[in-house]
Amino acid sequence: MATAAIAESSAAPHGEHTHYTTTGLENRKIAMWTLIGSECMIFASLISTYLVYKGRSKVGPWPHDWGCKTSAIVGKTAAAVQAAGCAAADVMKPVLDIPITSQSTFVLLMSSLAMVLALEGVENHGKPGYDRWYKGSRFWLAMTALMGAAFLGYQAYEFTSFVHEGLTIRTNLFGSSFFTLTGFHGTHVAVGVLWLVSLLAIDMKRGLKGATDVLLVDIAALYWHFVDVVWIAIFTLIYLIQ
Amino acid sequence: MSDSAAIVDRAHADHKAHPTWKQYKWVALWLTVITAVEVWVYYTPFRESPLFAPTLLAMSAAKFAIVVMFYMHLKYDHWVFRRLFVGSLVAAMGILMALLFLFSKLKIG
Amino acid sequence: MASSAAPAPAFAAAPAATGQSGLWSWLTTVDHKRIGMLYLWTSLAFLFVGGTEAFILRLQLAHPNGQVVSAEVYNQLFTMHGTTMIFLVVMPLSAAFFNFLIPLQIGARDVAFPRLNAFSYWVYLFGGIFITLPVFFNVAPDAGWFGYAPLTTNQFSPGIHIDFWVLGLQILGVSSLAAAVNFITTIIHMRAPGMSMARMPMFTWMSFVVQFMLVLAFPAITIALFFLQFDRFFGTQFYELAAGADPLLWQHLFWIFGHPEVYILVLPTFGLVSEITPTFSEKPLFGYNVMVFSGILIGFLGFGVWAHHMFAVGMGATADTIFGIGTMLIGIPTGIKIFNWIATMWGGNLRFTVAMKFAIAFVALFLIGGVSGVMHASPPTDLQQTDTYFIVAHFHYVLFGGSVMGIMGGIYHYFPKMTGRFLSEKLGNWHFWMFFIGMNLTFFPMHFSGMLGMPRRVYTYDAGQGWDTFNLISTIGVVFQGIGLFVFAYNFLKSWKGEKNAPGDPWSAGTLEWSIPSPPPEYNFAQLPIVTSRYPLWDIKHPERTAELRHSDPDTAVVAEAHGVPMLEQTETRTAKALGIPMPFPTIKPLFAALFMVMLFASLIFLHTASLQVAVVSMIGTTLLFIGAVYSWLTSPLE
Amino acid sequence: MNRTPTLRLGPTLMLVGAMLALAACSTQTYPNSTFTSHTDLNADINAVWNRVFVLGMAVFVIVELLLFYVIVRYRGKPGAPMPKQVHGNHTIEMIWTASPILILIPIIVPTVKTTFKTQAPAAAGSLQVEVYGHQWWWEFRYPELGIVTANELYIPTGKTVNFTLQTRDVVHSFWTPRLAGKRDLITNKVNHMWYTPDPALAEDVFNGFCAEYCGTSHANMRFRVYTVSQQDFDSWARHQKTEAIGSPALAAARVAADSAARRAPARASVIPAAAPAPVEDAGYVFPAGKMGAHTVPKTPMPASVKFDDALLAQGDAARGRTLITTPANLGKAGCLTCHVIKGEQAYVNDDVARGPNLTHVASRHTIAGGIYPLDPSHLAHWIKNAQVMKPGTSMNTFGLGEYSPLLKGKVTVGLTDAEIADVVAYLLTLK
DSSP states (O other): OHHHHHHHHHTOOSOGGGSOOSSSOOHHHHHHHHHHHHHHHHHHHHHHHHHHHTTOOSSSOOSSSEEESSSOOEESSHHHHHHTTOOGGGEEOOOOOHHHHHHHHHHHHHHHHHHHHHHHHHHTTTSTTOOSGGGSHHHHHHHHHHHHHHHHHHHHHHHHHHHHTTOOTTTOHHHHHHHHHHHHHHHHHHHHHHHHHHHHHHHHHHOOOHHHHHHHHHHHHHHHHHHHHHHHHHIIIIIIOO | OOOOHHHHHHHHHHOOOOOOHHHHHHHHHHHHHHHHHHHHHHTSGGGGSTTHHHHHHHHHHHHHHHIIIIISOTTTSOHHHHHHHHHHHHHHHHHHHHHHHHTTSSOOO | OHHHHTHHHHHHHSOOTTSOOSHHHHHSOOOHHHHHHHHHHHHHHHHHHHHHHHHHHHHHHSSTTOOSSOHHHHHHHHHHHHHIIIIIIIHHHHHHHHHHHHHHHHTOSSOSOHHHHHHHHHHHHHHHHHHHGGGGGTOOOOSTTTTOTTTTSTTTSOSSHHHHHHHHHHHHHHHHHHHHHHHHHHHHHOOOTTOOGGGSOHHHHHHHHHHHHHHHHHHHHHHHHHHHHHHHHHOOOTTOGGGTOOHHHHHHHHHHHHHHHHHHHHHHHHHHHHHHHHHHHTSOOTTHHHHHHHHHHHHHHTTSOGGGGGGGGOOOHHHHHHHHHHHHHHHHHHHHHHHHHHHHHTTSOBOOOHHHHHHHHHHHHHHHHHHHHHHTTSHHHHHHHTTBHHHHHHHHIIIIIIIIHHHHHHHHHHHHHHHSSOOOHHHHHHHHHHHHHHHHHHHHHHHHHHHTTOBSSOSOOOTTSSOHHHHHHHHHHHHHHHHHHHHHHHHHHHHHTSOOOOOSOTTOOOSGGGGSOSSOOTTSOSSOOOOOSSOHHHHHHOGGGGTTSOOOOHHHHHHHHHHOOOOOOOOOOSOHHHHTOOOOOOOSHHHHHHHHHHHHHHHTTHHHHSOHHHHHHHHHHHHHHHHHHHHHHHTSOOO | OOOOOOOOSHHHHHHHHHHHHHHTOOTTTOTTOSOOOSBHHHHHHHHHHHHHHHHHHHHHHHHHHHHHHHHHHTBOOTTOOOOOOOOOOHHHHHHHHHHHHHHHHHHHHHHHHHHHHHHSOOOTTOEEEEEEEETTEEEEEETTTTEEEESEEEEETTSOEEEEEEESSSOEEEEOTTTOOOEEEOTTOOEEEEEOBOGGGSSEEEEEEEOSOOSTTGGGOEEEEEEEOHHHHHHHHHHHHSOSSOSHHHHHHHHHHHHHTTTOOSSOOSOOOOOSSOOOSOOOOOOGGGOOGGGSOOOOOOTTOOOOGGGGGGOOHHHHHHHHHOGGGTTTOOGGGTOOOBTBOOSSOTTTOSSOOOTTGGGOSEETTTTEEOSHHHHHHHHHOHHHHSTTOSSOOOBTTOEETTTTEEOSSOBOHHHHHHHHHHHTTOO
């Protein structure tokens, strides 16, 4: 839907102000916020599912606990699992990797900073002080997209290592709900990256400036920040809290 | 058609000034600090405390609010947007809490 | 297929309301009025499909141990009857009115996103065809319209029956969501000068509430279906019995959508009835503020009561009690509405047009559904009622007696505005009485068969269970409804080509849509109206009728100063071009985007019928086509 | 459009008439009526219902009359002056905002009380019954008594029965309209329900249904509940506990004896012998003569399944037993791969069996999820082609040369009609 809503937008320079509006706001921005409201419910449903299924998997690997490949033994430490009768070779470690995910979380948070700076660059296009490369929209758009791509890289790494540890989307309820939730979020990030890259392309081609372009970037920024806040919730609820 | 400039102007007057570069950087710093504290707490014995989850949730909510208010400009923008977002968020949180309660992941009292 | 083929010739034959005609003009239209008309035609065609399904169901149940259809066919038919009537008939019938009326009622020239609007319609049409076609090939969905897991998993529903259902509902969800975003933006943003929220016509208000319900309720089913889709196609475990899945997850997510859905189906009708009753009582709507407030309250409470569909699943006494009481509380705003409609008629000068009769019947019948609703809001009594024919009776009183009767009233009321022609009142009376008698004959006895022990969704029942008579009466009732439906179809088709004699304001109504010619010109308002009260047209024609209302407020003053023109009854019929009003270009692109999107969803079925390679190639192909269509749409100018 | 026909009374009168008809109803005419107080649970439910119904009807009648009055009183007259333009009235609106609360409170109070009362844990010492839902039949277990049976439930009157409800596959719902409300059987969840049948119910029978759509043969998932005196229940239970046949050696002798006196009327069919637990008689069975007309299934048999009933007279139980217990025959008569017959060679146990436990199948009155009566002819048809007799059932078609919808082809390894008659003869010895 996001695409369809913007669809109306790129029809661009036909001057919004020839049409009467009640609030003086922008159609597309209202639509974006409405859509974000809808997305809140989407992620609430996904996160609820993850939490509801937490601890209900019948086989490992588990998110925070040690497990055993050959039995349903669960423990807080590798030693505890072995003490309970699991052969050392069959011990499964907890799959969630907090240090790695902390890094990717940080990257995504910083991408939001880059995003606001990119918007600021477009808003102040041509103003004194904004002509330097590190204050312009191109640099910050590129940075945002790059950090988004880096986040996706982290996620790809994370998914691959989970699969190596024996957790796929088909393994257990944890696997299904974890991969679906984070994958859904990852897809949002990927769409965002593509969006930012296309904005960057426009910026390179003709420069983003003026009220219409501010709106264009503003909407992309809203989407991007929303994807970021969703990750803030996911990071705490899924990774940190047991 | 000649448009009601008056109304449009009035609406624009509702926009308060955007945050500045400086504010954006402060916000980023706060986000970093809170995240760092979250991760740090995870590796301390506090992790076993019953207060661990509420504390983490509070920090997460703070980050959430900061990004929405400053980076998404909701604090400064038109009330229509605020209502659209807060309304949906309340509904989403309500559904989440209700589901956790219904599946006995959350106990009342 | 009847549903898709039926509208086409009529489009070509009917002189278009906006001066253009021909099939191509309908395929490329972005005019909200014509899109509304497309919704109307398509959903009425689906009404015949759903009605035929119902007729076969009732034939099977007319006698015990019926042999008309097999168990497999019956199960497909009842599933598709529910799915069709909800997603392909009542929702899009409402959408027809959203499209046609909202911009006219708020004094706008179009919706906020005209092309997105066309996209919504085409997605609905293609999605509707996608989910209906399997009926003709004996592979239709067969797990009921709320498809309880794990019955819908591959383990218990191998084959492609359920695939159509999962994908079809996802497609239709896209359509609803796109439309909802569009209308929310339109209503917030495109109201004419002076049309404050507190002056919006009741239909627009109720529609506004509905759009929010759509935006917030659909995500829950989208995600629930997404899980099922993954389970069926990619082997996830969300509903897999062996993995320890909890099927209540599906039930909760489904009803978080499903209960608001009930109000999504009925609130637009509340709006239509609130337009019809004042007009034909020659009085303004009684208690406007309370009507608005109760509508919002219904929408709000509608999100907190979903689990009353699940009193038998063993949620525990605390949850049962909370949801039971919450459900009863919804009776309060609903009751207020019923009283206000009666009060609107009280002291009036009632004109019993067909529209008015439908509206009155709506109040009378919806009340029955409301009262039986309170009866199973109480968890203990619900344990005897849930999943019986008592429930079937209840929701048909709500959805047929409520939604369908109200919408029919709306069609009779607004047909002149849509087409410039009247529907025959004589045939309309036949239609009304056939429907009224038929629906009561069909559904009232179901209260009894249910309380006397008949479970719902059974393709057969044994003789001597005490249900025979009630079932026979129910089946006879359907015959009446069928006659009514055919009378209506005849009336509709005949009047569509009839004499164009409807004036702009045939019923002496007070809202903006009646201030312009019938049918309205493509730009709706040659001059944007300036709204001075809740009944702007009465302000002009019968100032005494609105004397009591507040007319001045800062908004009006500012706007009047800027424009310097009062709201007028408009008779302008010149084209937009002649008047210099910019109009969006017609475009085929939304249609293609919709088509490719539906094909993309449909490609998943190849995973079960062909091979992985075919599915992947097909998905990549349709994705590229979809992106191409959207890109081309994005880069072409709107107007 | 200004015609003003009056609304007609006809339909309304019709509805009233229908309601009066209901008031005059009896259990004879409406054998599955929910308006009964045969158990404490249903009495509680009906107490709430009565309250809700009376108040609901009051609202219904008052509002419809009001509407009717308005329609008649204010019907338009041509040339009438413009009515007074009333936009609202705060006092009146307040009244009808508040008044529904007065109606709801008397509903809410008993609702809450009853909800908590009926969902409290069952009293200690209740009879424990485990109900398992299967597509599309019911399994009943008495864990304390060691009994596993299907589709027919015996409960003693005057004693609280505590049901533990589970399902082996999809969601079902356990419902006996005249005895209690329903409770769903949810996958991977354990539900409970309890009630105490009225002592006056001794030797009565009730229809039960699956009330949650559960697939193709949802309509064919029925059961019977027999309420019997404690004494009869004990007698029934004592017998059901036993192996129908005893040790294999004994069984052979018994079957031979049985075959000789084939289809003699109900009698002490078990030969007294030194079985592990000697059984004196067949124990209590709910008398066929007391089965009300509404509890005897009348489902017509599909015309396409043909079986010459005359063959049944030649059926030999010993041959039938040999047929199904010989391991080499599992391919064509694999009864024991899905059913348990206590005492015979077991290939499955009750926890994984796909079909009902047949140990005492001949003591039942119905087969196939309660849709056919248990008699030789129905049994023979059922074995010959269950797939056609009950759409979607997981029981195979066994008749040689029959078309099996499951296999989508003709059965090439199966039973001849004569063999089926033998198997029927054998099954009928399993009293």
